[in-house]
Amino acid sequence: MNKLSCFSLTNEGPHGHIAHLVLNRPEAMNTMHPTFWRELHEVLTEIHKAGTARALVISSTGKHFSAGMDLQTFGSAIAMDDSSAEGRSAVYDLLTDMQHTFTLLEALRIPVIAAIHGGCIGGAVDMVTACCMRYASADAFFCIQEINIGMVADVGTLQRLPKLLPMALVKELAYTGRRLGADKALAHGLVNAVLPTHEACVAEALKAAQEIASKPPVAIWGTKQVLHYTRDHSTEDSLRHMGWLQGAIWSNANVREAISAMQQKREANFAPLPALKGFREFG
Secondary structure (H helix, E strand, O other): OOOOEEEEEEOOOOOOOEEEEEEHHHHHHHOOOOHHHHHHHHHHHHHHHHHOOOOOEEEEEOOOOOEEOOOOHOOOOOOOOOOOHHHHHHHHHHHHHHHHHHHHHHOOOOOOOEEHHHHEHHHHHHHHHOEEEEEEOEEEEOOOOOHHOOOOOOOOHHHHHOOOOOOHHHHHHHHOOOEEEEHHHHOOOOOOOOHHHHHHHHHHHHHHHHHHOOOOOHHHHHHHHHHHHHOOHHHHHHHHHHHHHHHHOOOOHHHHHHHHHHHHHOOOOOOOOOOOOOOOOOO
């Protein structure tokens, strides 16, 4: 992987099964400019294809988790042409591309855990709502900043947040641009826990990732598939989907190994997910 300018990426845990991606532009409050989007897309694609990581933790540096989109970019580097129907149609394609990058977090074969401190603003809310779990430090807050600068949040917040918070609260945040503090976020289930410091928050996220990494990777993959399908479908359809998926991935060997490891009080040994290779890469 090429050297990254917006992130640092390490492997954590006793066996290196946890990928830890850290936003690393604190001097710019970890704002999201074109390089951010390009590097994040590349990193997530590589993690997805490699199959070596069993969980991904995303944390940050500096005062804020992320202040969201780099507004200077939209004033210069990215031309948003609203002077014609043709120009406005291109906005759709630009947004679709950006949305896809955060959707990769949902589509990743492994769970994604966000460790959030300070401000999680604008585009950063788009990003963390696509994660499986969220831990926050006591100073964390969430803000749908887009309404404060005269636009509609457009990279996932308005689609995912209503599935995580009560609709009335989402509307309040989206219409007013008010901040949602860590304690209230916990009370409404947006975050899994609130920790006293940034360091404690990251440690808790890595602890959860380590627990996940100790389970059979294919069972974690299947669980993520089922939960996301269930979120968007009826109970009847979801039960049918569950039967198909369980029949596809059931492993007597994994069940025996899990039970044996518990009885013998040892670490279980499970097969990793296979590396993926795109069709265009064959031949």
